[in-house]
Structure formats: C-alpha cells, structure tokens
Amino acid sequence: MLFSLLDVIVRPIIFSHGSIVISVSTNFSLAKDFGVFLLSIWSGFFGSFLGFFALQFIYRYLVACKSKTLKTFNDSRIILWMILPVFVGLFWGSVTYNFLQPNHTINHDIKSIVKEEFNWDTEELAYIGPNLYESSGNGEIHVNEKSLIAIVIIWSFVNISIFTVSFFAIKCYLRINSKFGGSTSLNHLQHQLFYALVTQTLIPFILMHLPVTILLCSTVFNLELGCSSSLVAVSIAFFPALDPLPVMLIIKNYRNAVANAVTIRAFTLSRKQQHSN
Template identity: 45%
Template sequence: MRWTNFIERVQIITAIFSCLLNILLTFLILKKSPKQLGAYKYLMLYISWFEIAYSILDVIVSPIIYSKGALYMIIVVTKVSTLFSKHALLIIECIWTGFFGTSMGIFALQFVYRYFVAVGSINLKYFKSYRIFLWMLIPVFFGAIWGTTCYFLVSPKTEINDKMRNTILYVFGWNIEKDITYIGPYFFERKPDGSIEIFYDSMIGVMILWAILTTSFIITPYFAIKCYLKLRQGIEKKKSEISRRFGNLQNQIFYALVSQTIIPVILMHIPASL
C-alpha cells in the first residue's frame, strides 16, 4: 500500500506541474504568438486545454493497474470518494480512458497539419476558419469510441468479481463489490474440467482499441517522416541562400519533430499495444 500512496503523490505533483505549464503555454499562445501562426494557434490551445483536463481527470481517477493471468484491470478505489458514487466513478474512469484515445487522435492530427504546412498543400484551406474545429472533433471521436468500448465491453462482470474477490482482498484489502470499480478485459477462463470459456465481449473490445491504436500508429510516423524529409529537402536546395543561424534553427526543428514522434510511440503506442 505504501507504493500506491507514493504513486498517488506522484500523480498529484505531476498533474499540478502539467496544469501550470499548460496554463503558461496558453498565455504565451494567446499573448505572444505571431499572427502568422494561423490555425496552428487554435490547435496548440486545443492540446493545452486537453492536457489540463487530462491531468485533473488523472488525479480524480488515480488508477491502479493490476493483472493476473488472462485478466487485466484498471482499478479505481471508490470507498474513499465522498463526491462521486461508484457508478459515477466508473463513468469517469471510462472518460479517462477515452482521453487516452483522444490523445492518439491528437498526435495524428497535428502531424497531418504540419505536413500540409511543410508542402504548402492546398488542403490547408480545410483548416481555416470554423473548419479547424471540425478537425478537432476527430480526436474526440476516437476518445468517444474508446471510452464507450470500455464502458460496454470491459466493465465489471460477475465472472471477474468471482475470480478476483479473494485476490483483491488479499493484495489490497478491498472488497471488490463495495470498495472499488474497474475496467479491463477478461479474455478467457479455464474451467475445472479443463475446458476454456472465451469472453467475446472482451475480445471485441480489445480489437476496437487496437484499431484506434493502429490508425494513430500508422498516421503519426508516416506524416512525421514525410514532413521531415520535405523540410530537409527544402533546406538542402536553399543551403547557399540561408544563414547559419537559420540552418541551425531548422535543425532544431528537425530534432524536435523526431523527438515528438519517438516519445509518444515509445511511451504510449507501444506500451498500450502490448
């Protein structure tokens, strides 16, 4: 239990840090960003506000991950909550998972936009005025599918309660029906006679989540690499015409682009797909 208390403190500290940084970023975007930034200004604001909401939600949920055999659980302790009922916390937990799905869409969206800017695509007209907000709905759609899938297909089940009741009581000291709620796939159960019962709702749920992950995993690196190559090609062509300072700036942009691609792939796409 000491470990879970430590994790809770870390979540609170990092959430506060995230909120402060994104509030500062919001101020800089609104007050200091150049007009030439165009639609990307609203996209950055969208991401900053999303990160603030995600941080707050993460503190409310304070998830605990536990797995055993063919079962994977994201646990939320309900007995300490005075603000939300158990069912309300289940809904909040599903919204929290939906935010992860939304983040997958955001990664893809920002790299699509960056590529259009890099090549001067005529498709940039679809990001102007109110259309940018329609693009922003795509990640929300990803998140809605993710959260809805968790609520209907991998939410608490009698079979999971029966299997994990003693384990949860022994490991955490919690009553699985009264003290916690959870989401998580339960793929199959081996019966005493050796037969296997497959839970198809969990299988279908995980397949849907995999589809979202795969979509983001393909789009994000694809457009990031194309953007990188296009910018690099442009610099090589104009190398003699640009100053060393500008060249260094472009190199920094390249490195930032690479890191912004690798970090979510390593820390989010790959772990979520394992």
C-alpha cells in the same frame, strides 16, 4: 488539463492477472457506477491523445509542403479536423464503458489475489478492463466476445495512430530535406520543429503506446504482470507534464527565452537574499 484533473479525481491504478487487465479507481468515496463512468472517460482521453498525435504530424507535413489544405486549419473548417480525435476519444470511451464493465467472472477470478495484495473487496471496486479468457463451471475455457471486440478496436486505434505518425513523419523529413537546402535559417527552423515534434511523439510512445501494447499482449497471451502493471498508470500520468518540454528545449528561441527567464529569476532571488542579509 482536463485529463490531469480527472486523473487526480479518479486516482486510477492498473492491475494485471493472467488474461485480466483492469483499471481501478482508488478513490473509494466515489460510487461504484460513477467511478466506472469516470474511468471510461479517463480511458477515452487516452484514445483522443492518439488522434491528436496523428493530427500533429499531418499538420506538420502540410506546413512543410505548403499544401493548400493548410487553409482549412485557419478558418471554421478546423472544427472538422478537431472532430477526428474527439470522435476517437468518444468512441474509445464508449467501447470501454459498454464492453469492459465489471462482472462476476472477473470478480471471482481476481478476488483472492486482490484481497491478498491490496485488501480490497472486488464487489465494491469501480474498475474497467477485459477478461479475454473465461473459465466455465466445468473447467472449460472460452473467449469473452465483448472483451475480444474491445481489444480489437483498441489495438486498431493504437496501430492506426502509430502508422499515421510514422508515415507523415517520414514524408515530412523527406520533404524538408528536399525543399530546403544549405544552412538557411528556414531550413534550420524546419529541422528544429521536426525534431521537437519527433521527440514529442517519442514521449507518448514510450509512456503510452508501448505500455498499453504490453498490457494488451499480456491479455492476449495470458501473461502474468501482477502489480508491475500499475506502472502504466504512473507513466500515463507523467505524459501531460513531459510533453511540452521538447518544444521548450529544442526550439532555439524558446530555449533562450526559458534560459533568460531562469537566469533573471535566479538573479532576482540572489539580490533579495543579499539585501536580506
């Protein structure tokens, strides 16, 4: 909810030009420095999401194998677990704010194309993003160390999240199949929960992991994505709305409850319509 609120305030779009990928705030009522700060927080939320995805699968595995470690989620020690994704988010946002600030080189390199595409003045824009390959005055190309460090850190977090999710997903699946045999209700529920969680992870993988990976690759390999890169901001904005749906639709009890609520609501509206006629 906080991420969605911040998204409404900042109204970010993502723009790619060669090795430059920037997130731009289109809320021009914000002061430039404040806009950069909010964009860094917005980016940090993305990093914390990656941590929460991994934590979800760790928790699901602990439930499936009835580990004693599960007790740590039922008392004050849960704070230690929750600190992990919060730390990732804070670290991600700090890296973004300290290493991917606006600079004159980016302003110069994107000035003409941004003016042509959006009619914006780069000097007034609040944005964050890397420019991996910078050109000097004599035409030589050199690697921007700050951008390189930021890309390595961000890519590392993305890969760690994907690896953790995949590792515990496989272990969870194997555990469920080995522990619960036959067609018992417990086995059925475990599989529903597992498939719901898998689907909940496919959604952010498609809407968040994959787009960011493509953007990072375009930066490293100096690929031109242009305005099509703005679809990434749209896909990220869709995530909070779509993420709860798998649980509502896959878990039988929830699915029945939603169906009943919709049916009752439709019946009530129909009766009201009949009375009004």
